[in-house]
Amino acid sequence: MTEQSFEGWMKSIQVEMEVALVKLLPSVTQKPARLHEAMHYAVLDGGKRVRPLLVHAAGALFDADVAELARAAAAVEMIHAYSLVHDDMPCMDDDALRRGKPTVHVKYDEACALLVGDALQAQAFEILAEGGLDAARQLAMLRLLAKASGSFGMCGGQAIDLASVGLTLSLQELEQMHTLKTGALLRVSVLLGALAGKALSENEIAALDQYSSAIGLAFQVVDDVLDATADSATLGKTAGKDAADNKPTYVSILGLEQSQALAEKLRTDAYRALEQFGDKARRLRELADLIVQRKA
């Protein structure tokens, strides 16, 4: 495994993930078929699968079972996919384009998009509850995923984000918002992957949290940089939307150059957090590189 190039590793995880997601989604041959079709539409053929990659990369730290990693990764990815479906709806960000395709409420309808998100969230918890690890560890993973998804995690971050449109946020407030909105799910990806390998010591959790914080913020800083500099075709979503919506971003607060420097600093922080894990952390380091260097 460690001989494989990062590109090759990433591609193989992405392909395996697609297979796992199809298997773990409700079949489109079962009723209600339109809902199940829309769930597939929302989840499959989607993006770089950063969260599943993090689950697998963290699982490599402790040689976790690959099938259990695929299950945890699918659960996190379904939470992520549901949040995108709901965030794109007219009452939230009102976005018509996602990953170069019409968003779910455009392709289907709003009621369907609402239900797709709701059903995907339930499906995520069901999948994780059906894992084959010892019950206590499986329960710990469920607790972490639920907390990362709820009002002290992703949903809370989205609420703060909505409330901050048109406001001037401080850098600290912006960071808090993203720590919840995006960071919580990235963090839980790392933790679930590691937990699938073994029960974690406090020291290990602290190191993984440092890594997650660094890449979580880097992810957002780079997002803001790309939103300000890339075009819609490259991004696969509407570019320049944050500025148009008058949303505070790292670029609007720090400027472009300082934002890029911050992303580089965060990559260094991420590397430092992984030192104790040695060569087994290779994929996590490479993912930090990916997050900072990505062009879309």
Add this chain to the structure above:
Amino acid sequence: MTEQSFEGWMKSIQVEMEVALVKLLPSVTQKPARLHEAMHYAVLDGGKRVRPLLVHAAGALFDADVAELARAAAAVEMIHAYSLVHDDMPCMDDDALRRGKPTVHVKYDEACALLVGDALQAQAFEILAEGGLDAARQLAMLRLLAKASGSFGMCGGQAIDLASVGLTLSLQELEQMHTLKTGALLRVSVLLGALAGKALSENEIAALDQYSSAIGLAFQVVDDVLDATADSATLGKTAGKDAADNKPTYVSILGLEQSQALAEKLRTDAYRALEQFGDKARRLRELADLIVQRKA
């Protein structure tokens, strides 16, 4: 406990439930405060708490720990509450009144209502994952709740309901829809309550499922009867809405008299299913009575 009147028992569960829900919801003193306030608004001071009553009544079959029952009941009730918040939204049933109060999207806004529902679902799974039963049983409860909530349960039923507006459903199709939309959550209430007491035999599960099917359908039949006969003030929601929306109902298919006779027959079925449990099933029998005889 068994000396207590049904009214007294019900009242005490309802009061205890309110306390448990406040304790198990995120505090409104914590950020994001508006989201947390809206979550409280959606869940507290809400209705008869039929599902929590079922959890406690089923728990009495096997002398389950009351704190564990309260936790399971709160989890089910949060799923129920989130589904009401989302169902009331403009893109679904577009209802402005719920339990005599403005619905969440009217009182707050649509984006907030969407997030309230999403966060409540996560909260439900978090609460249940934090229970104190042995991990294997707790996991089994989580699997049941997730399945009952998702596309083969409540969300699936809602999808079929939306797709059936303006269509002529057969009695069997109508039953299938309600079995998912309302029945799945009532069934899981009974199963979680019983499971909080002990691991269940197949025979016990079959009996409880018969009971749940009967009261689940009775619940819907009576809902349809009330929607056709009661006024909005008594119901605490907009009466006559199904007819106005051209939705198929038991009353529109069977007529009023036959619908009332069906509800009575279902009560008898529910009683019969409980025979093996003897006196310990007293509260479950009384809840079947409540469901059939309720006026709102």
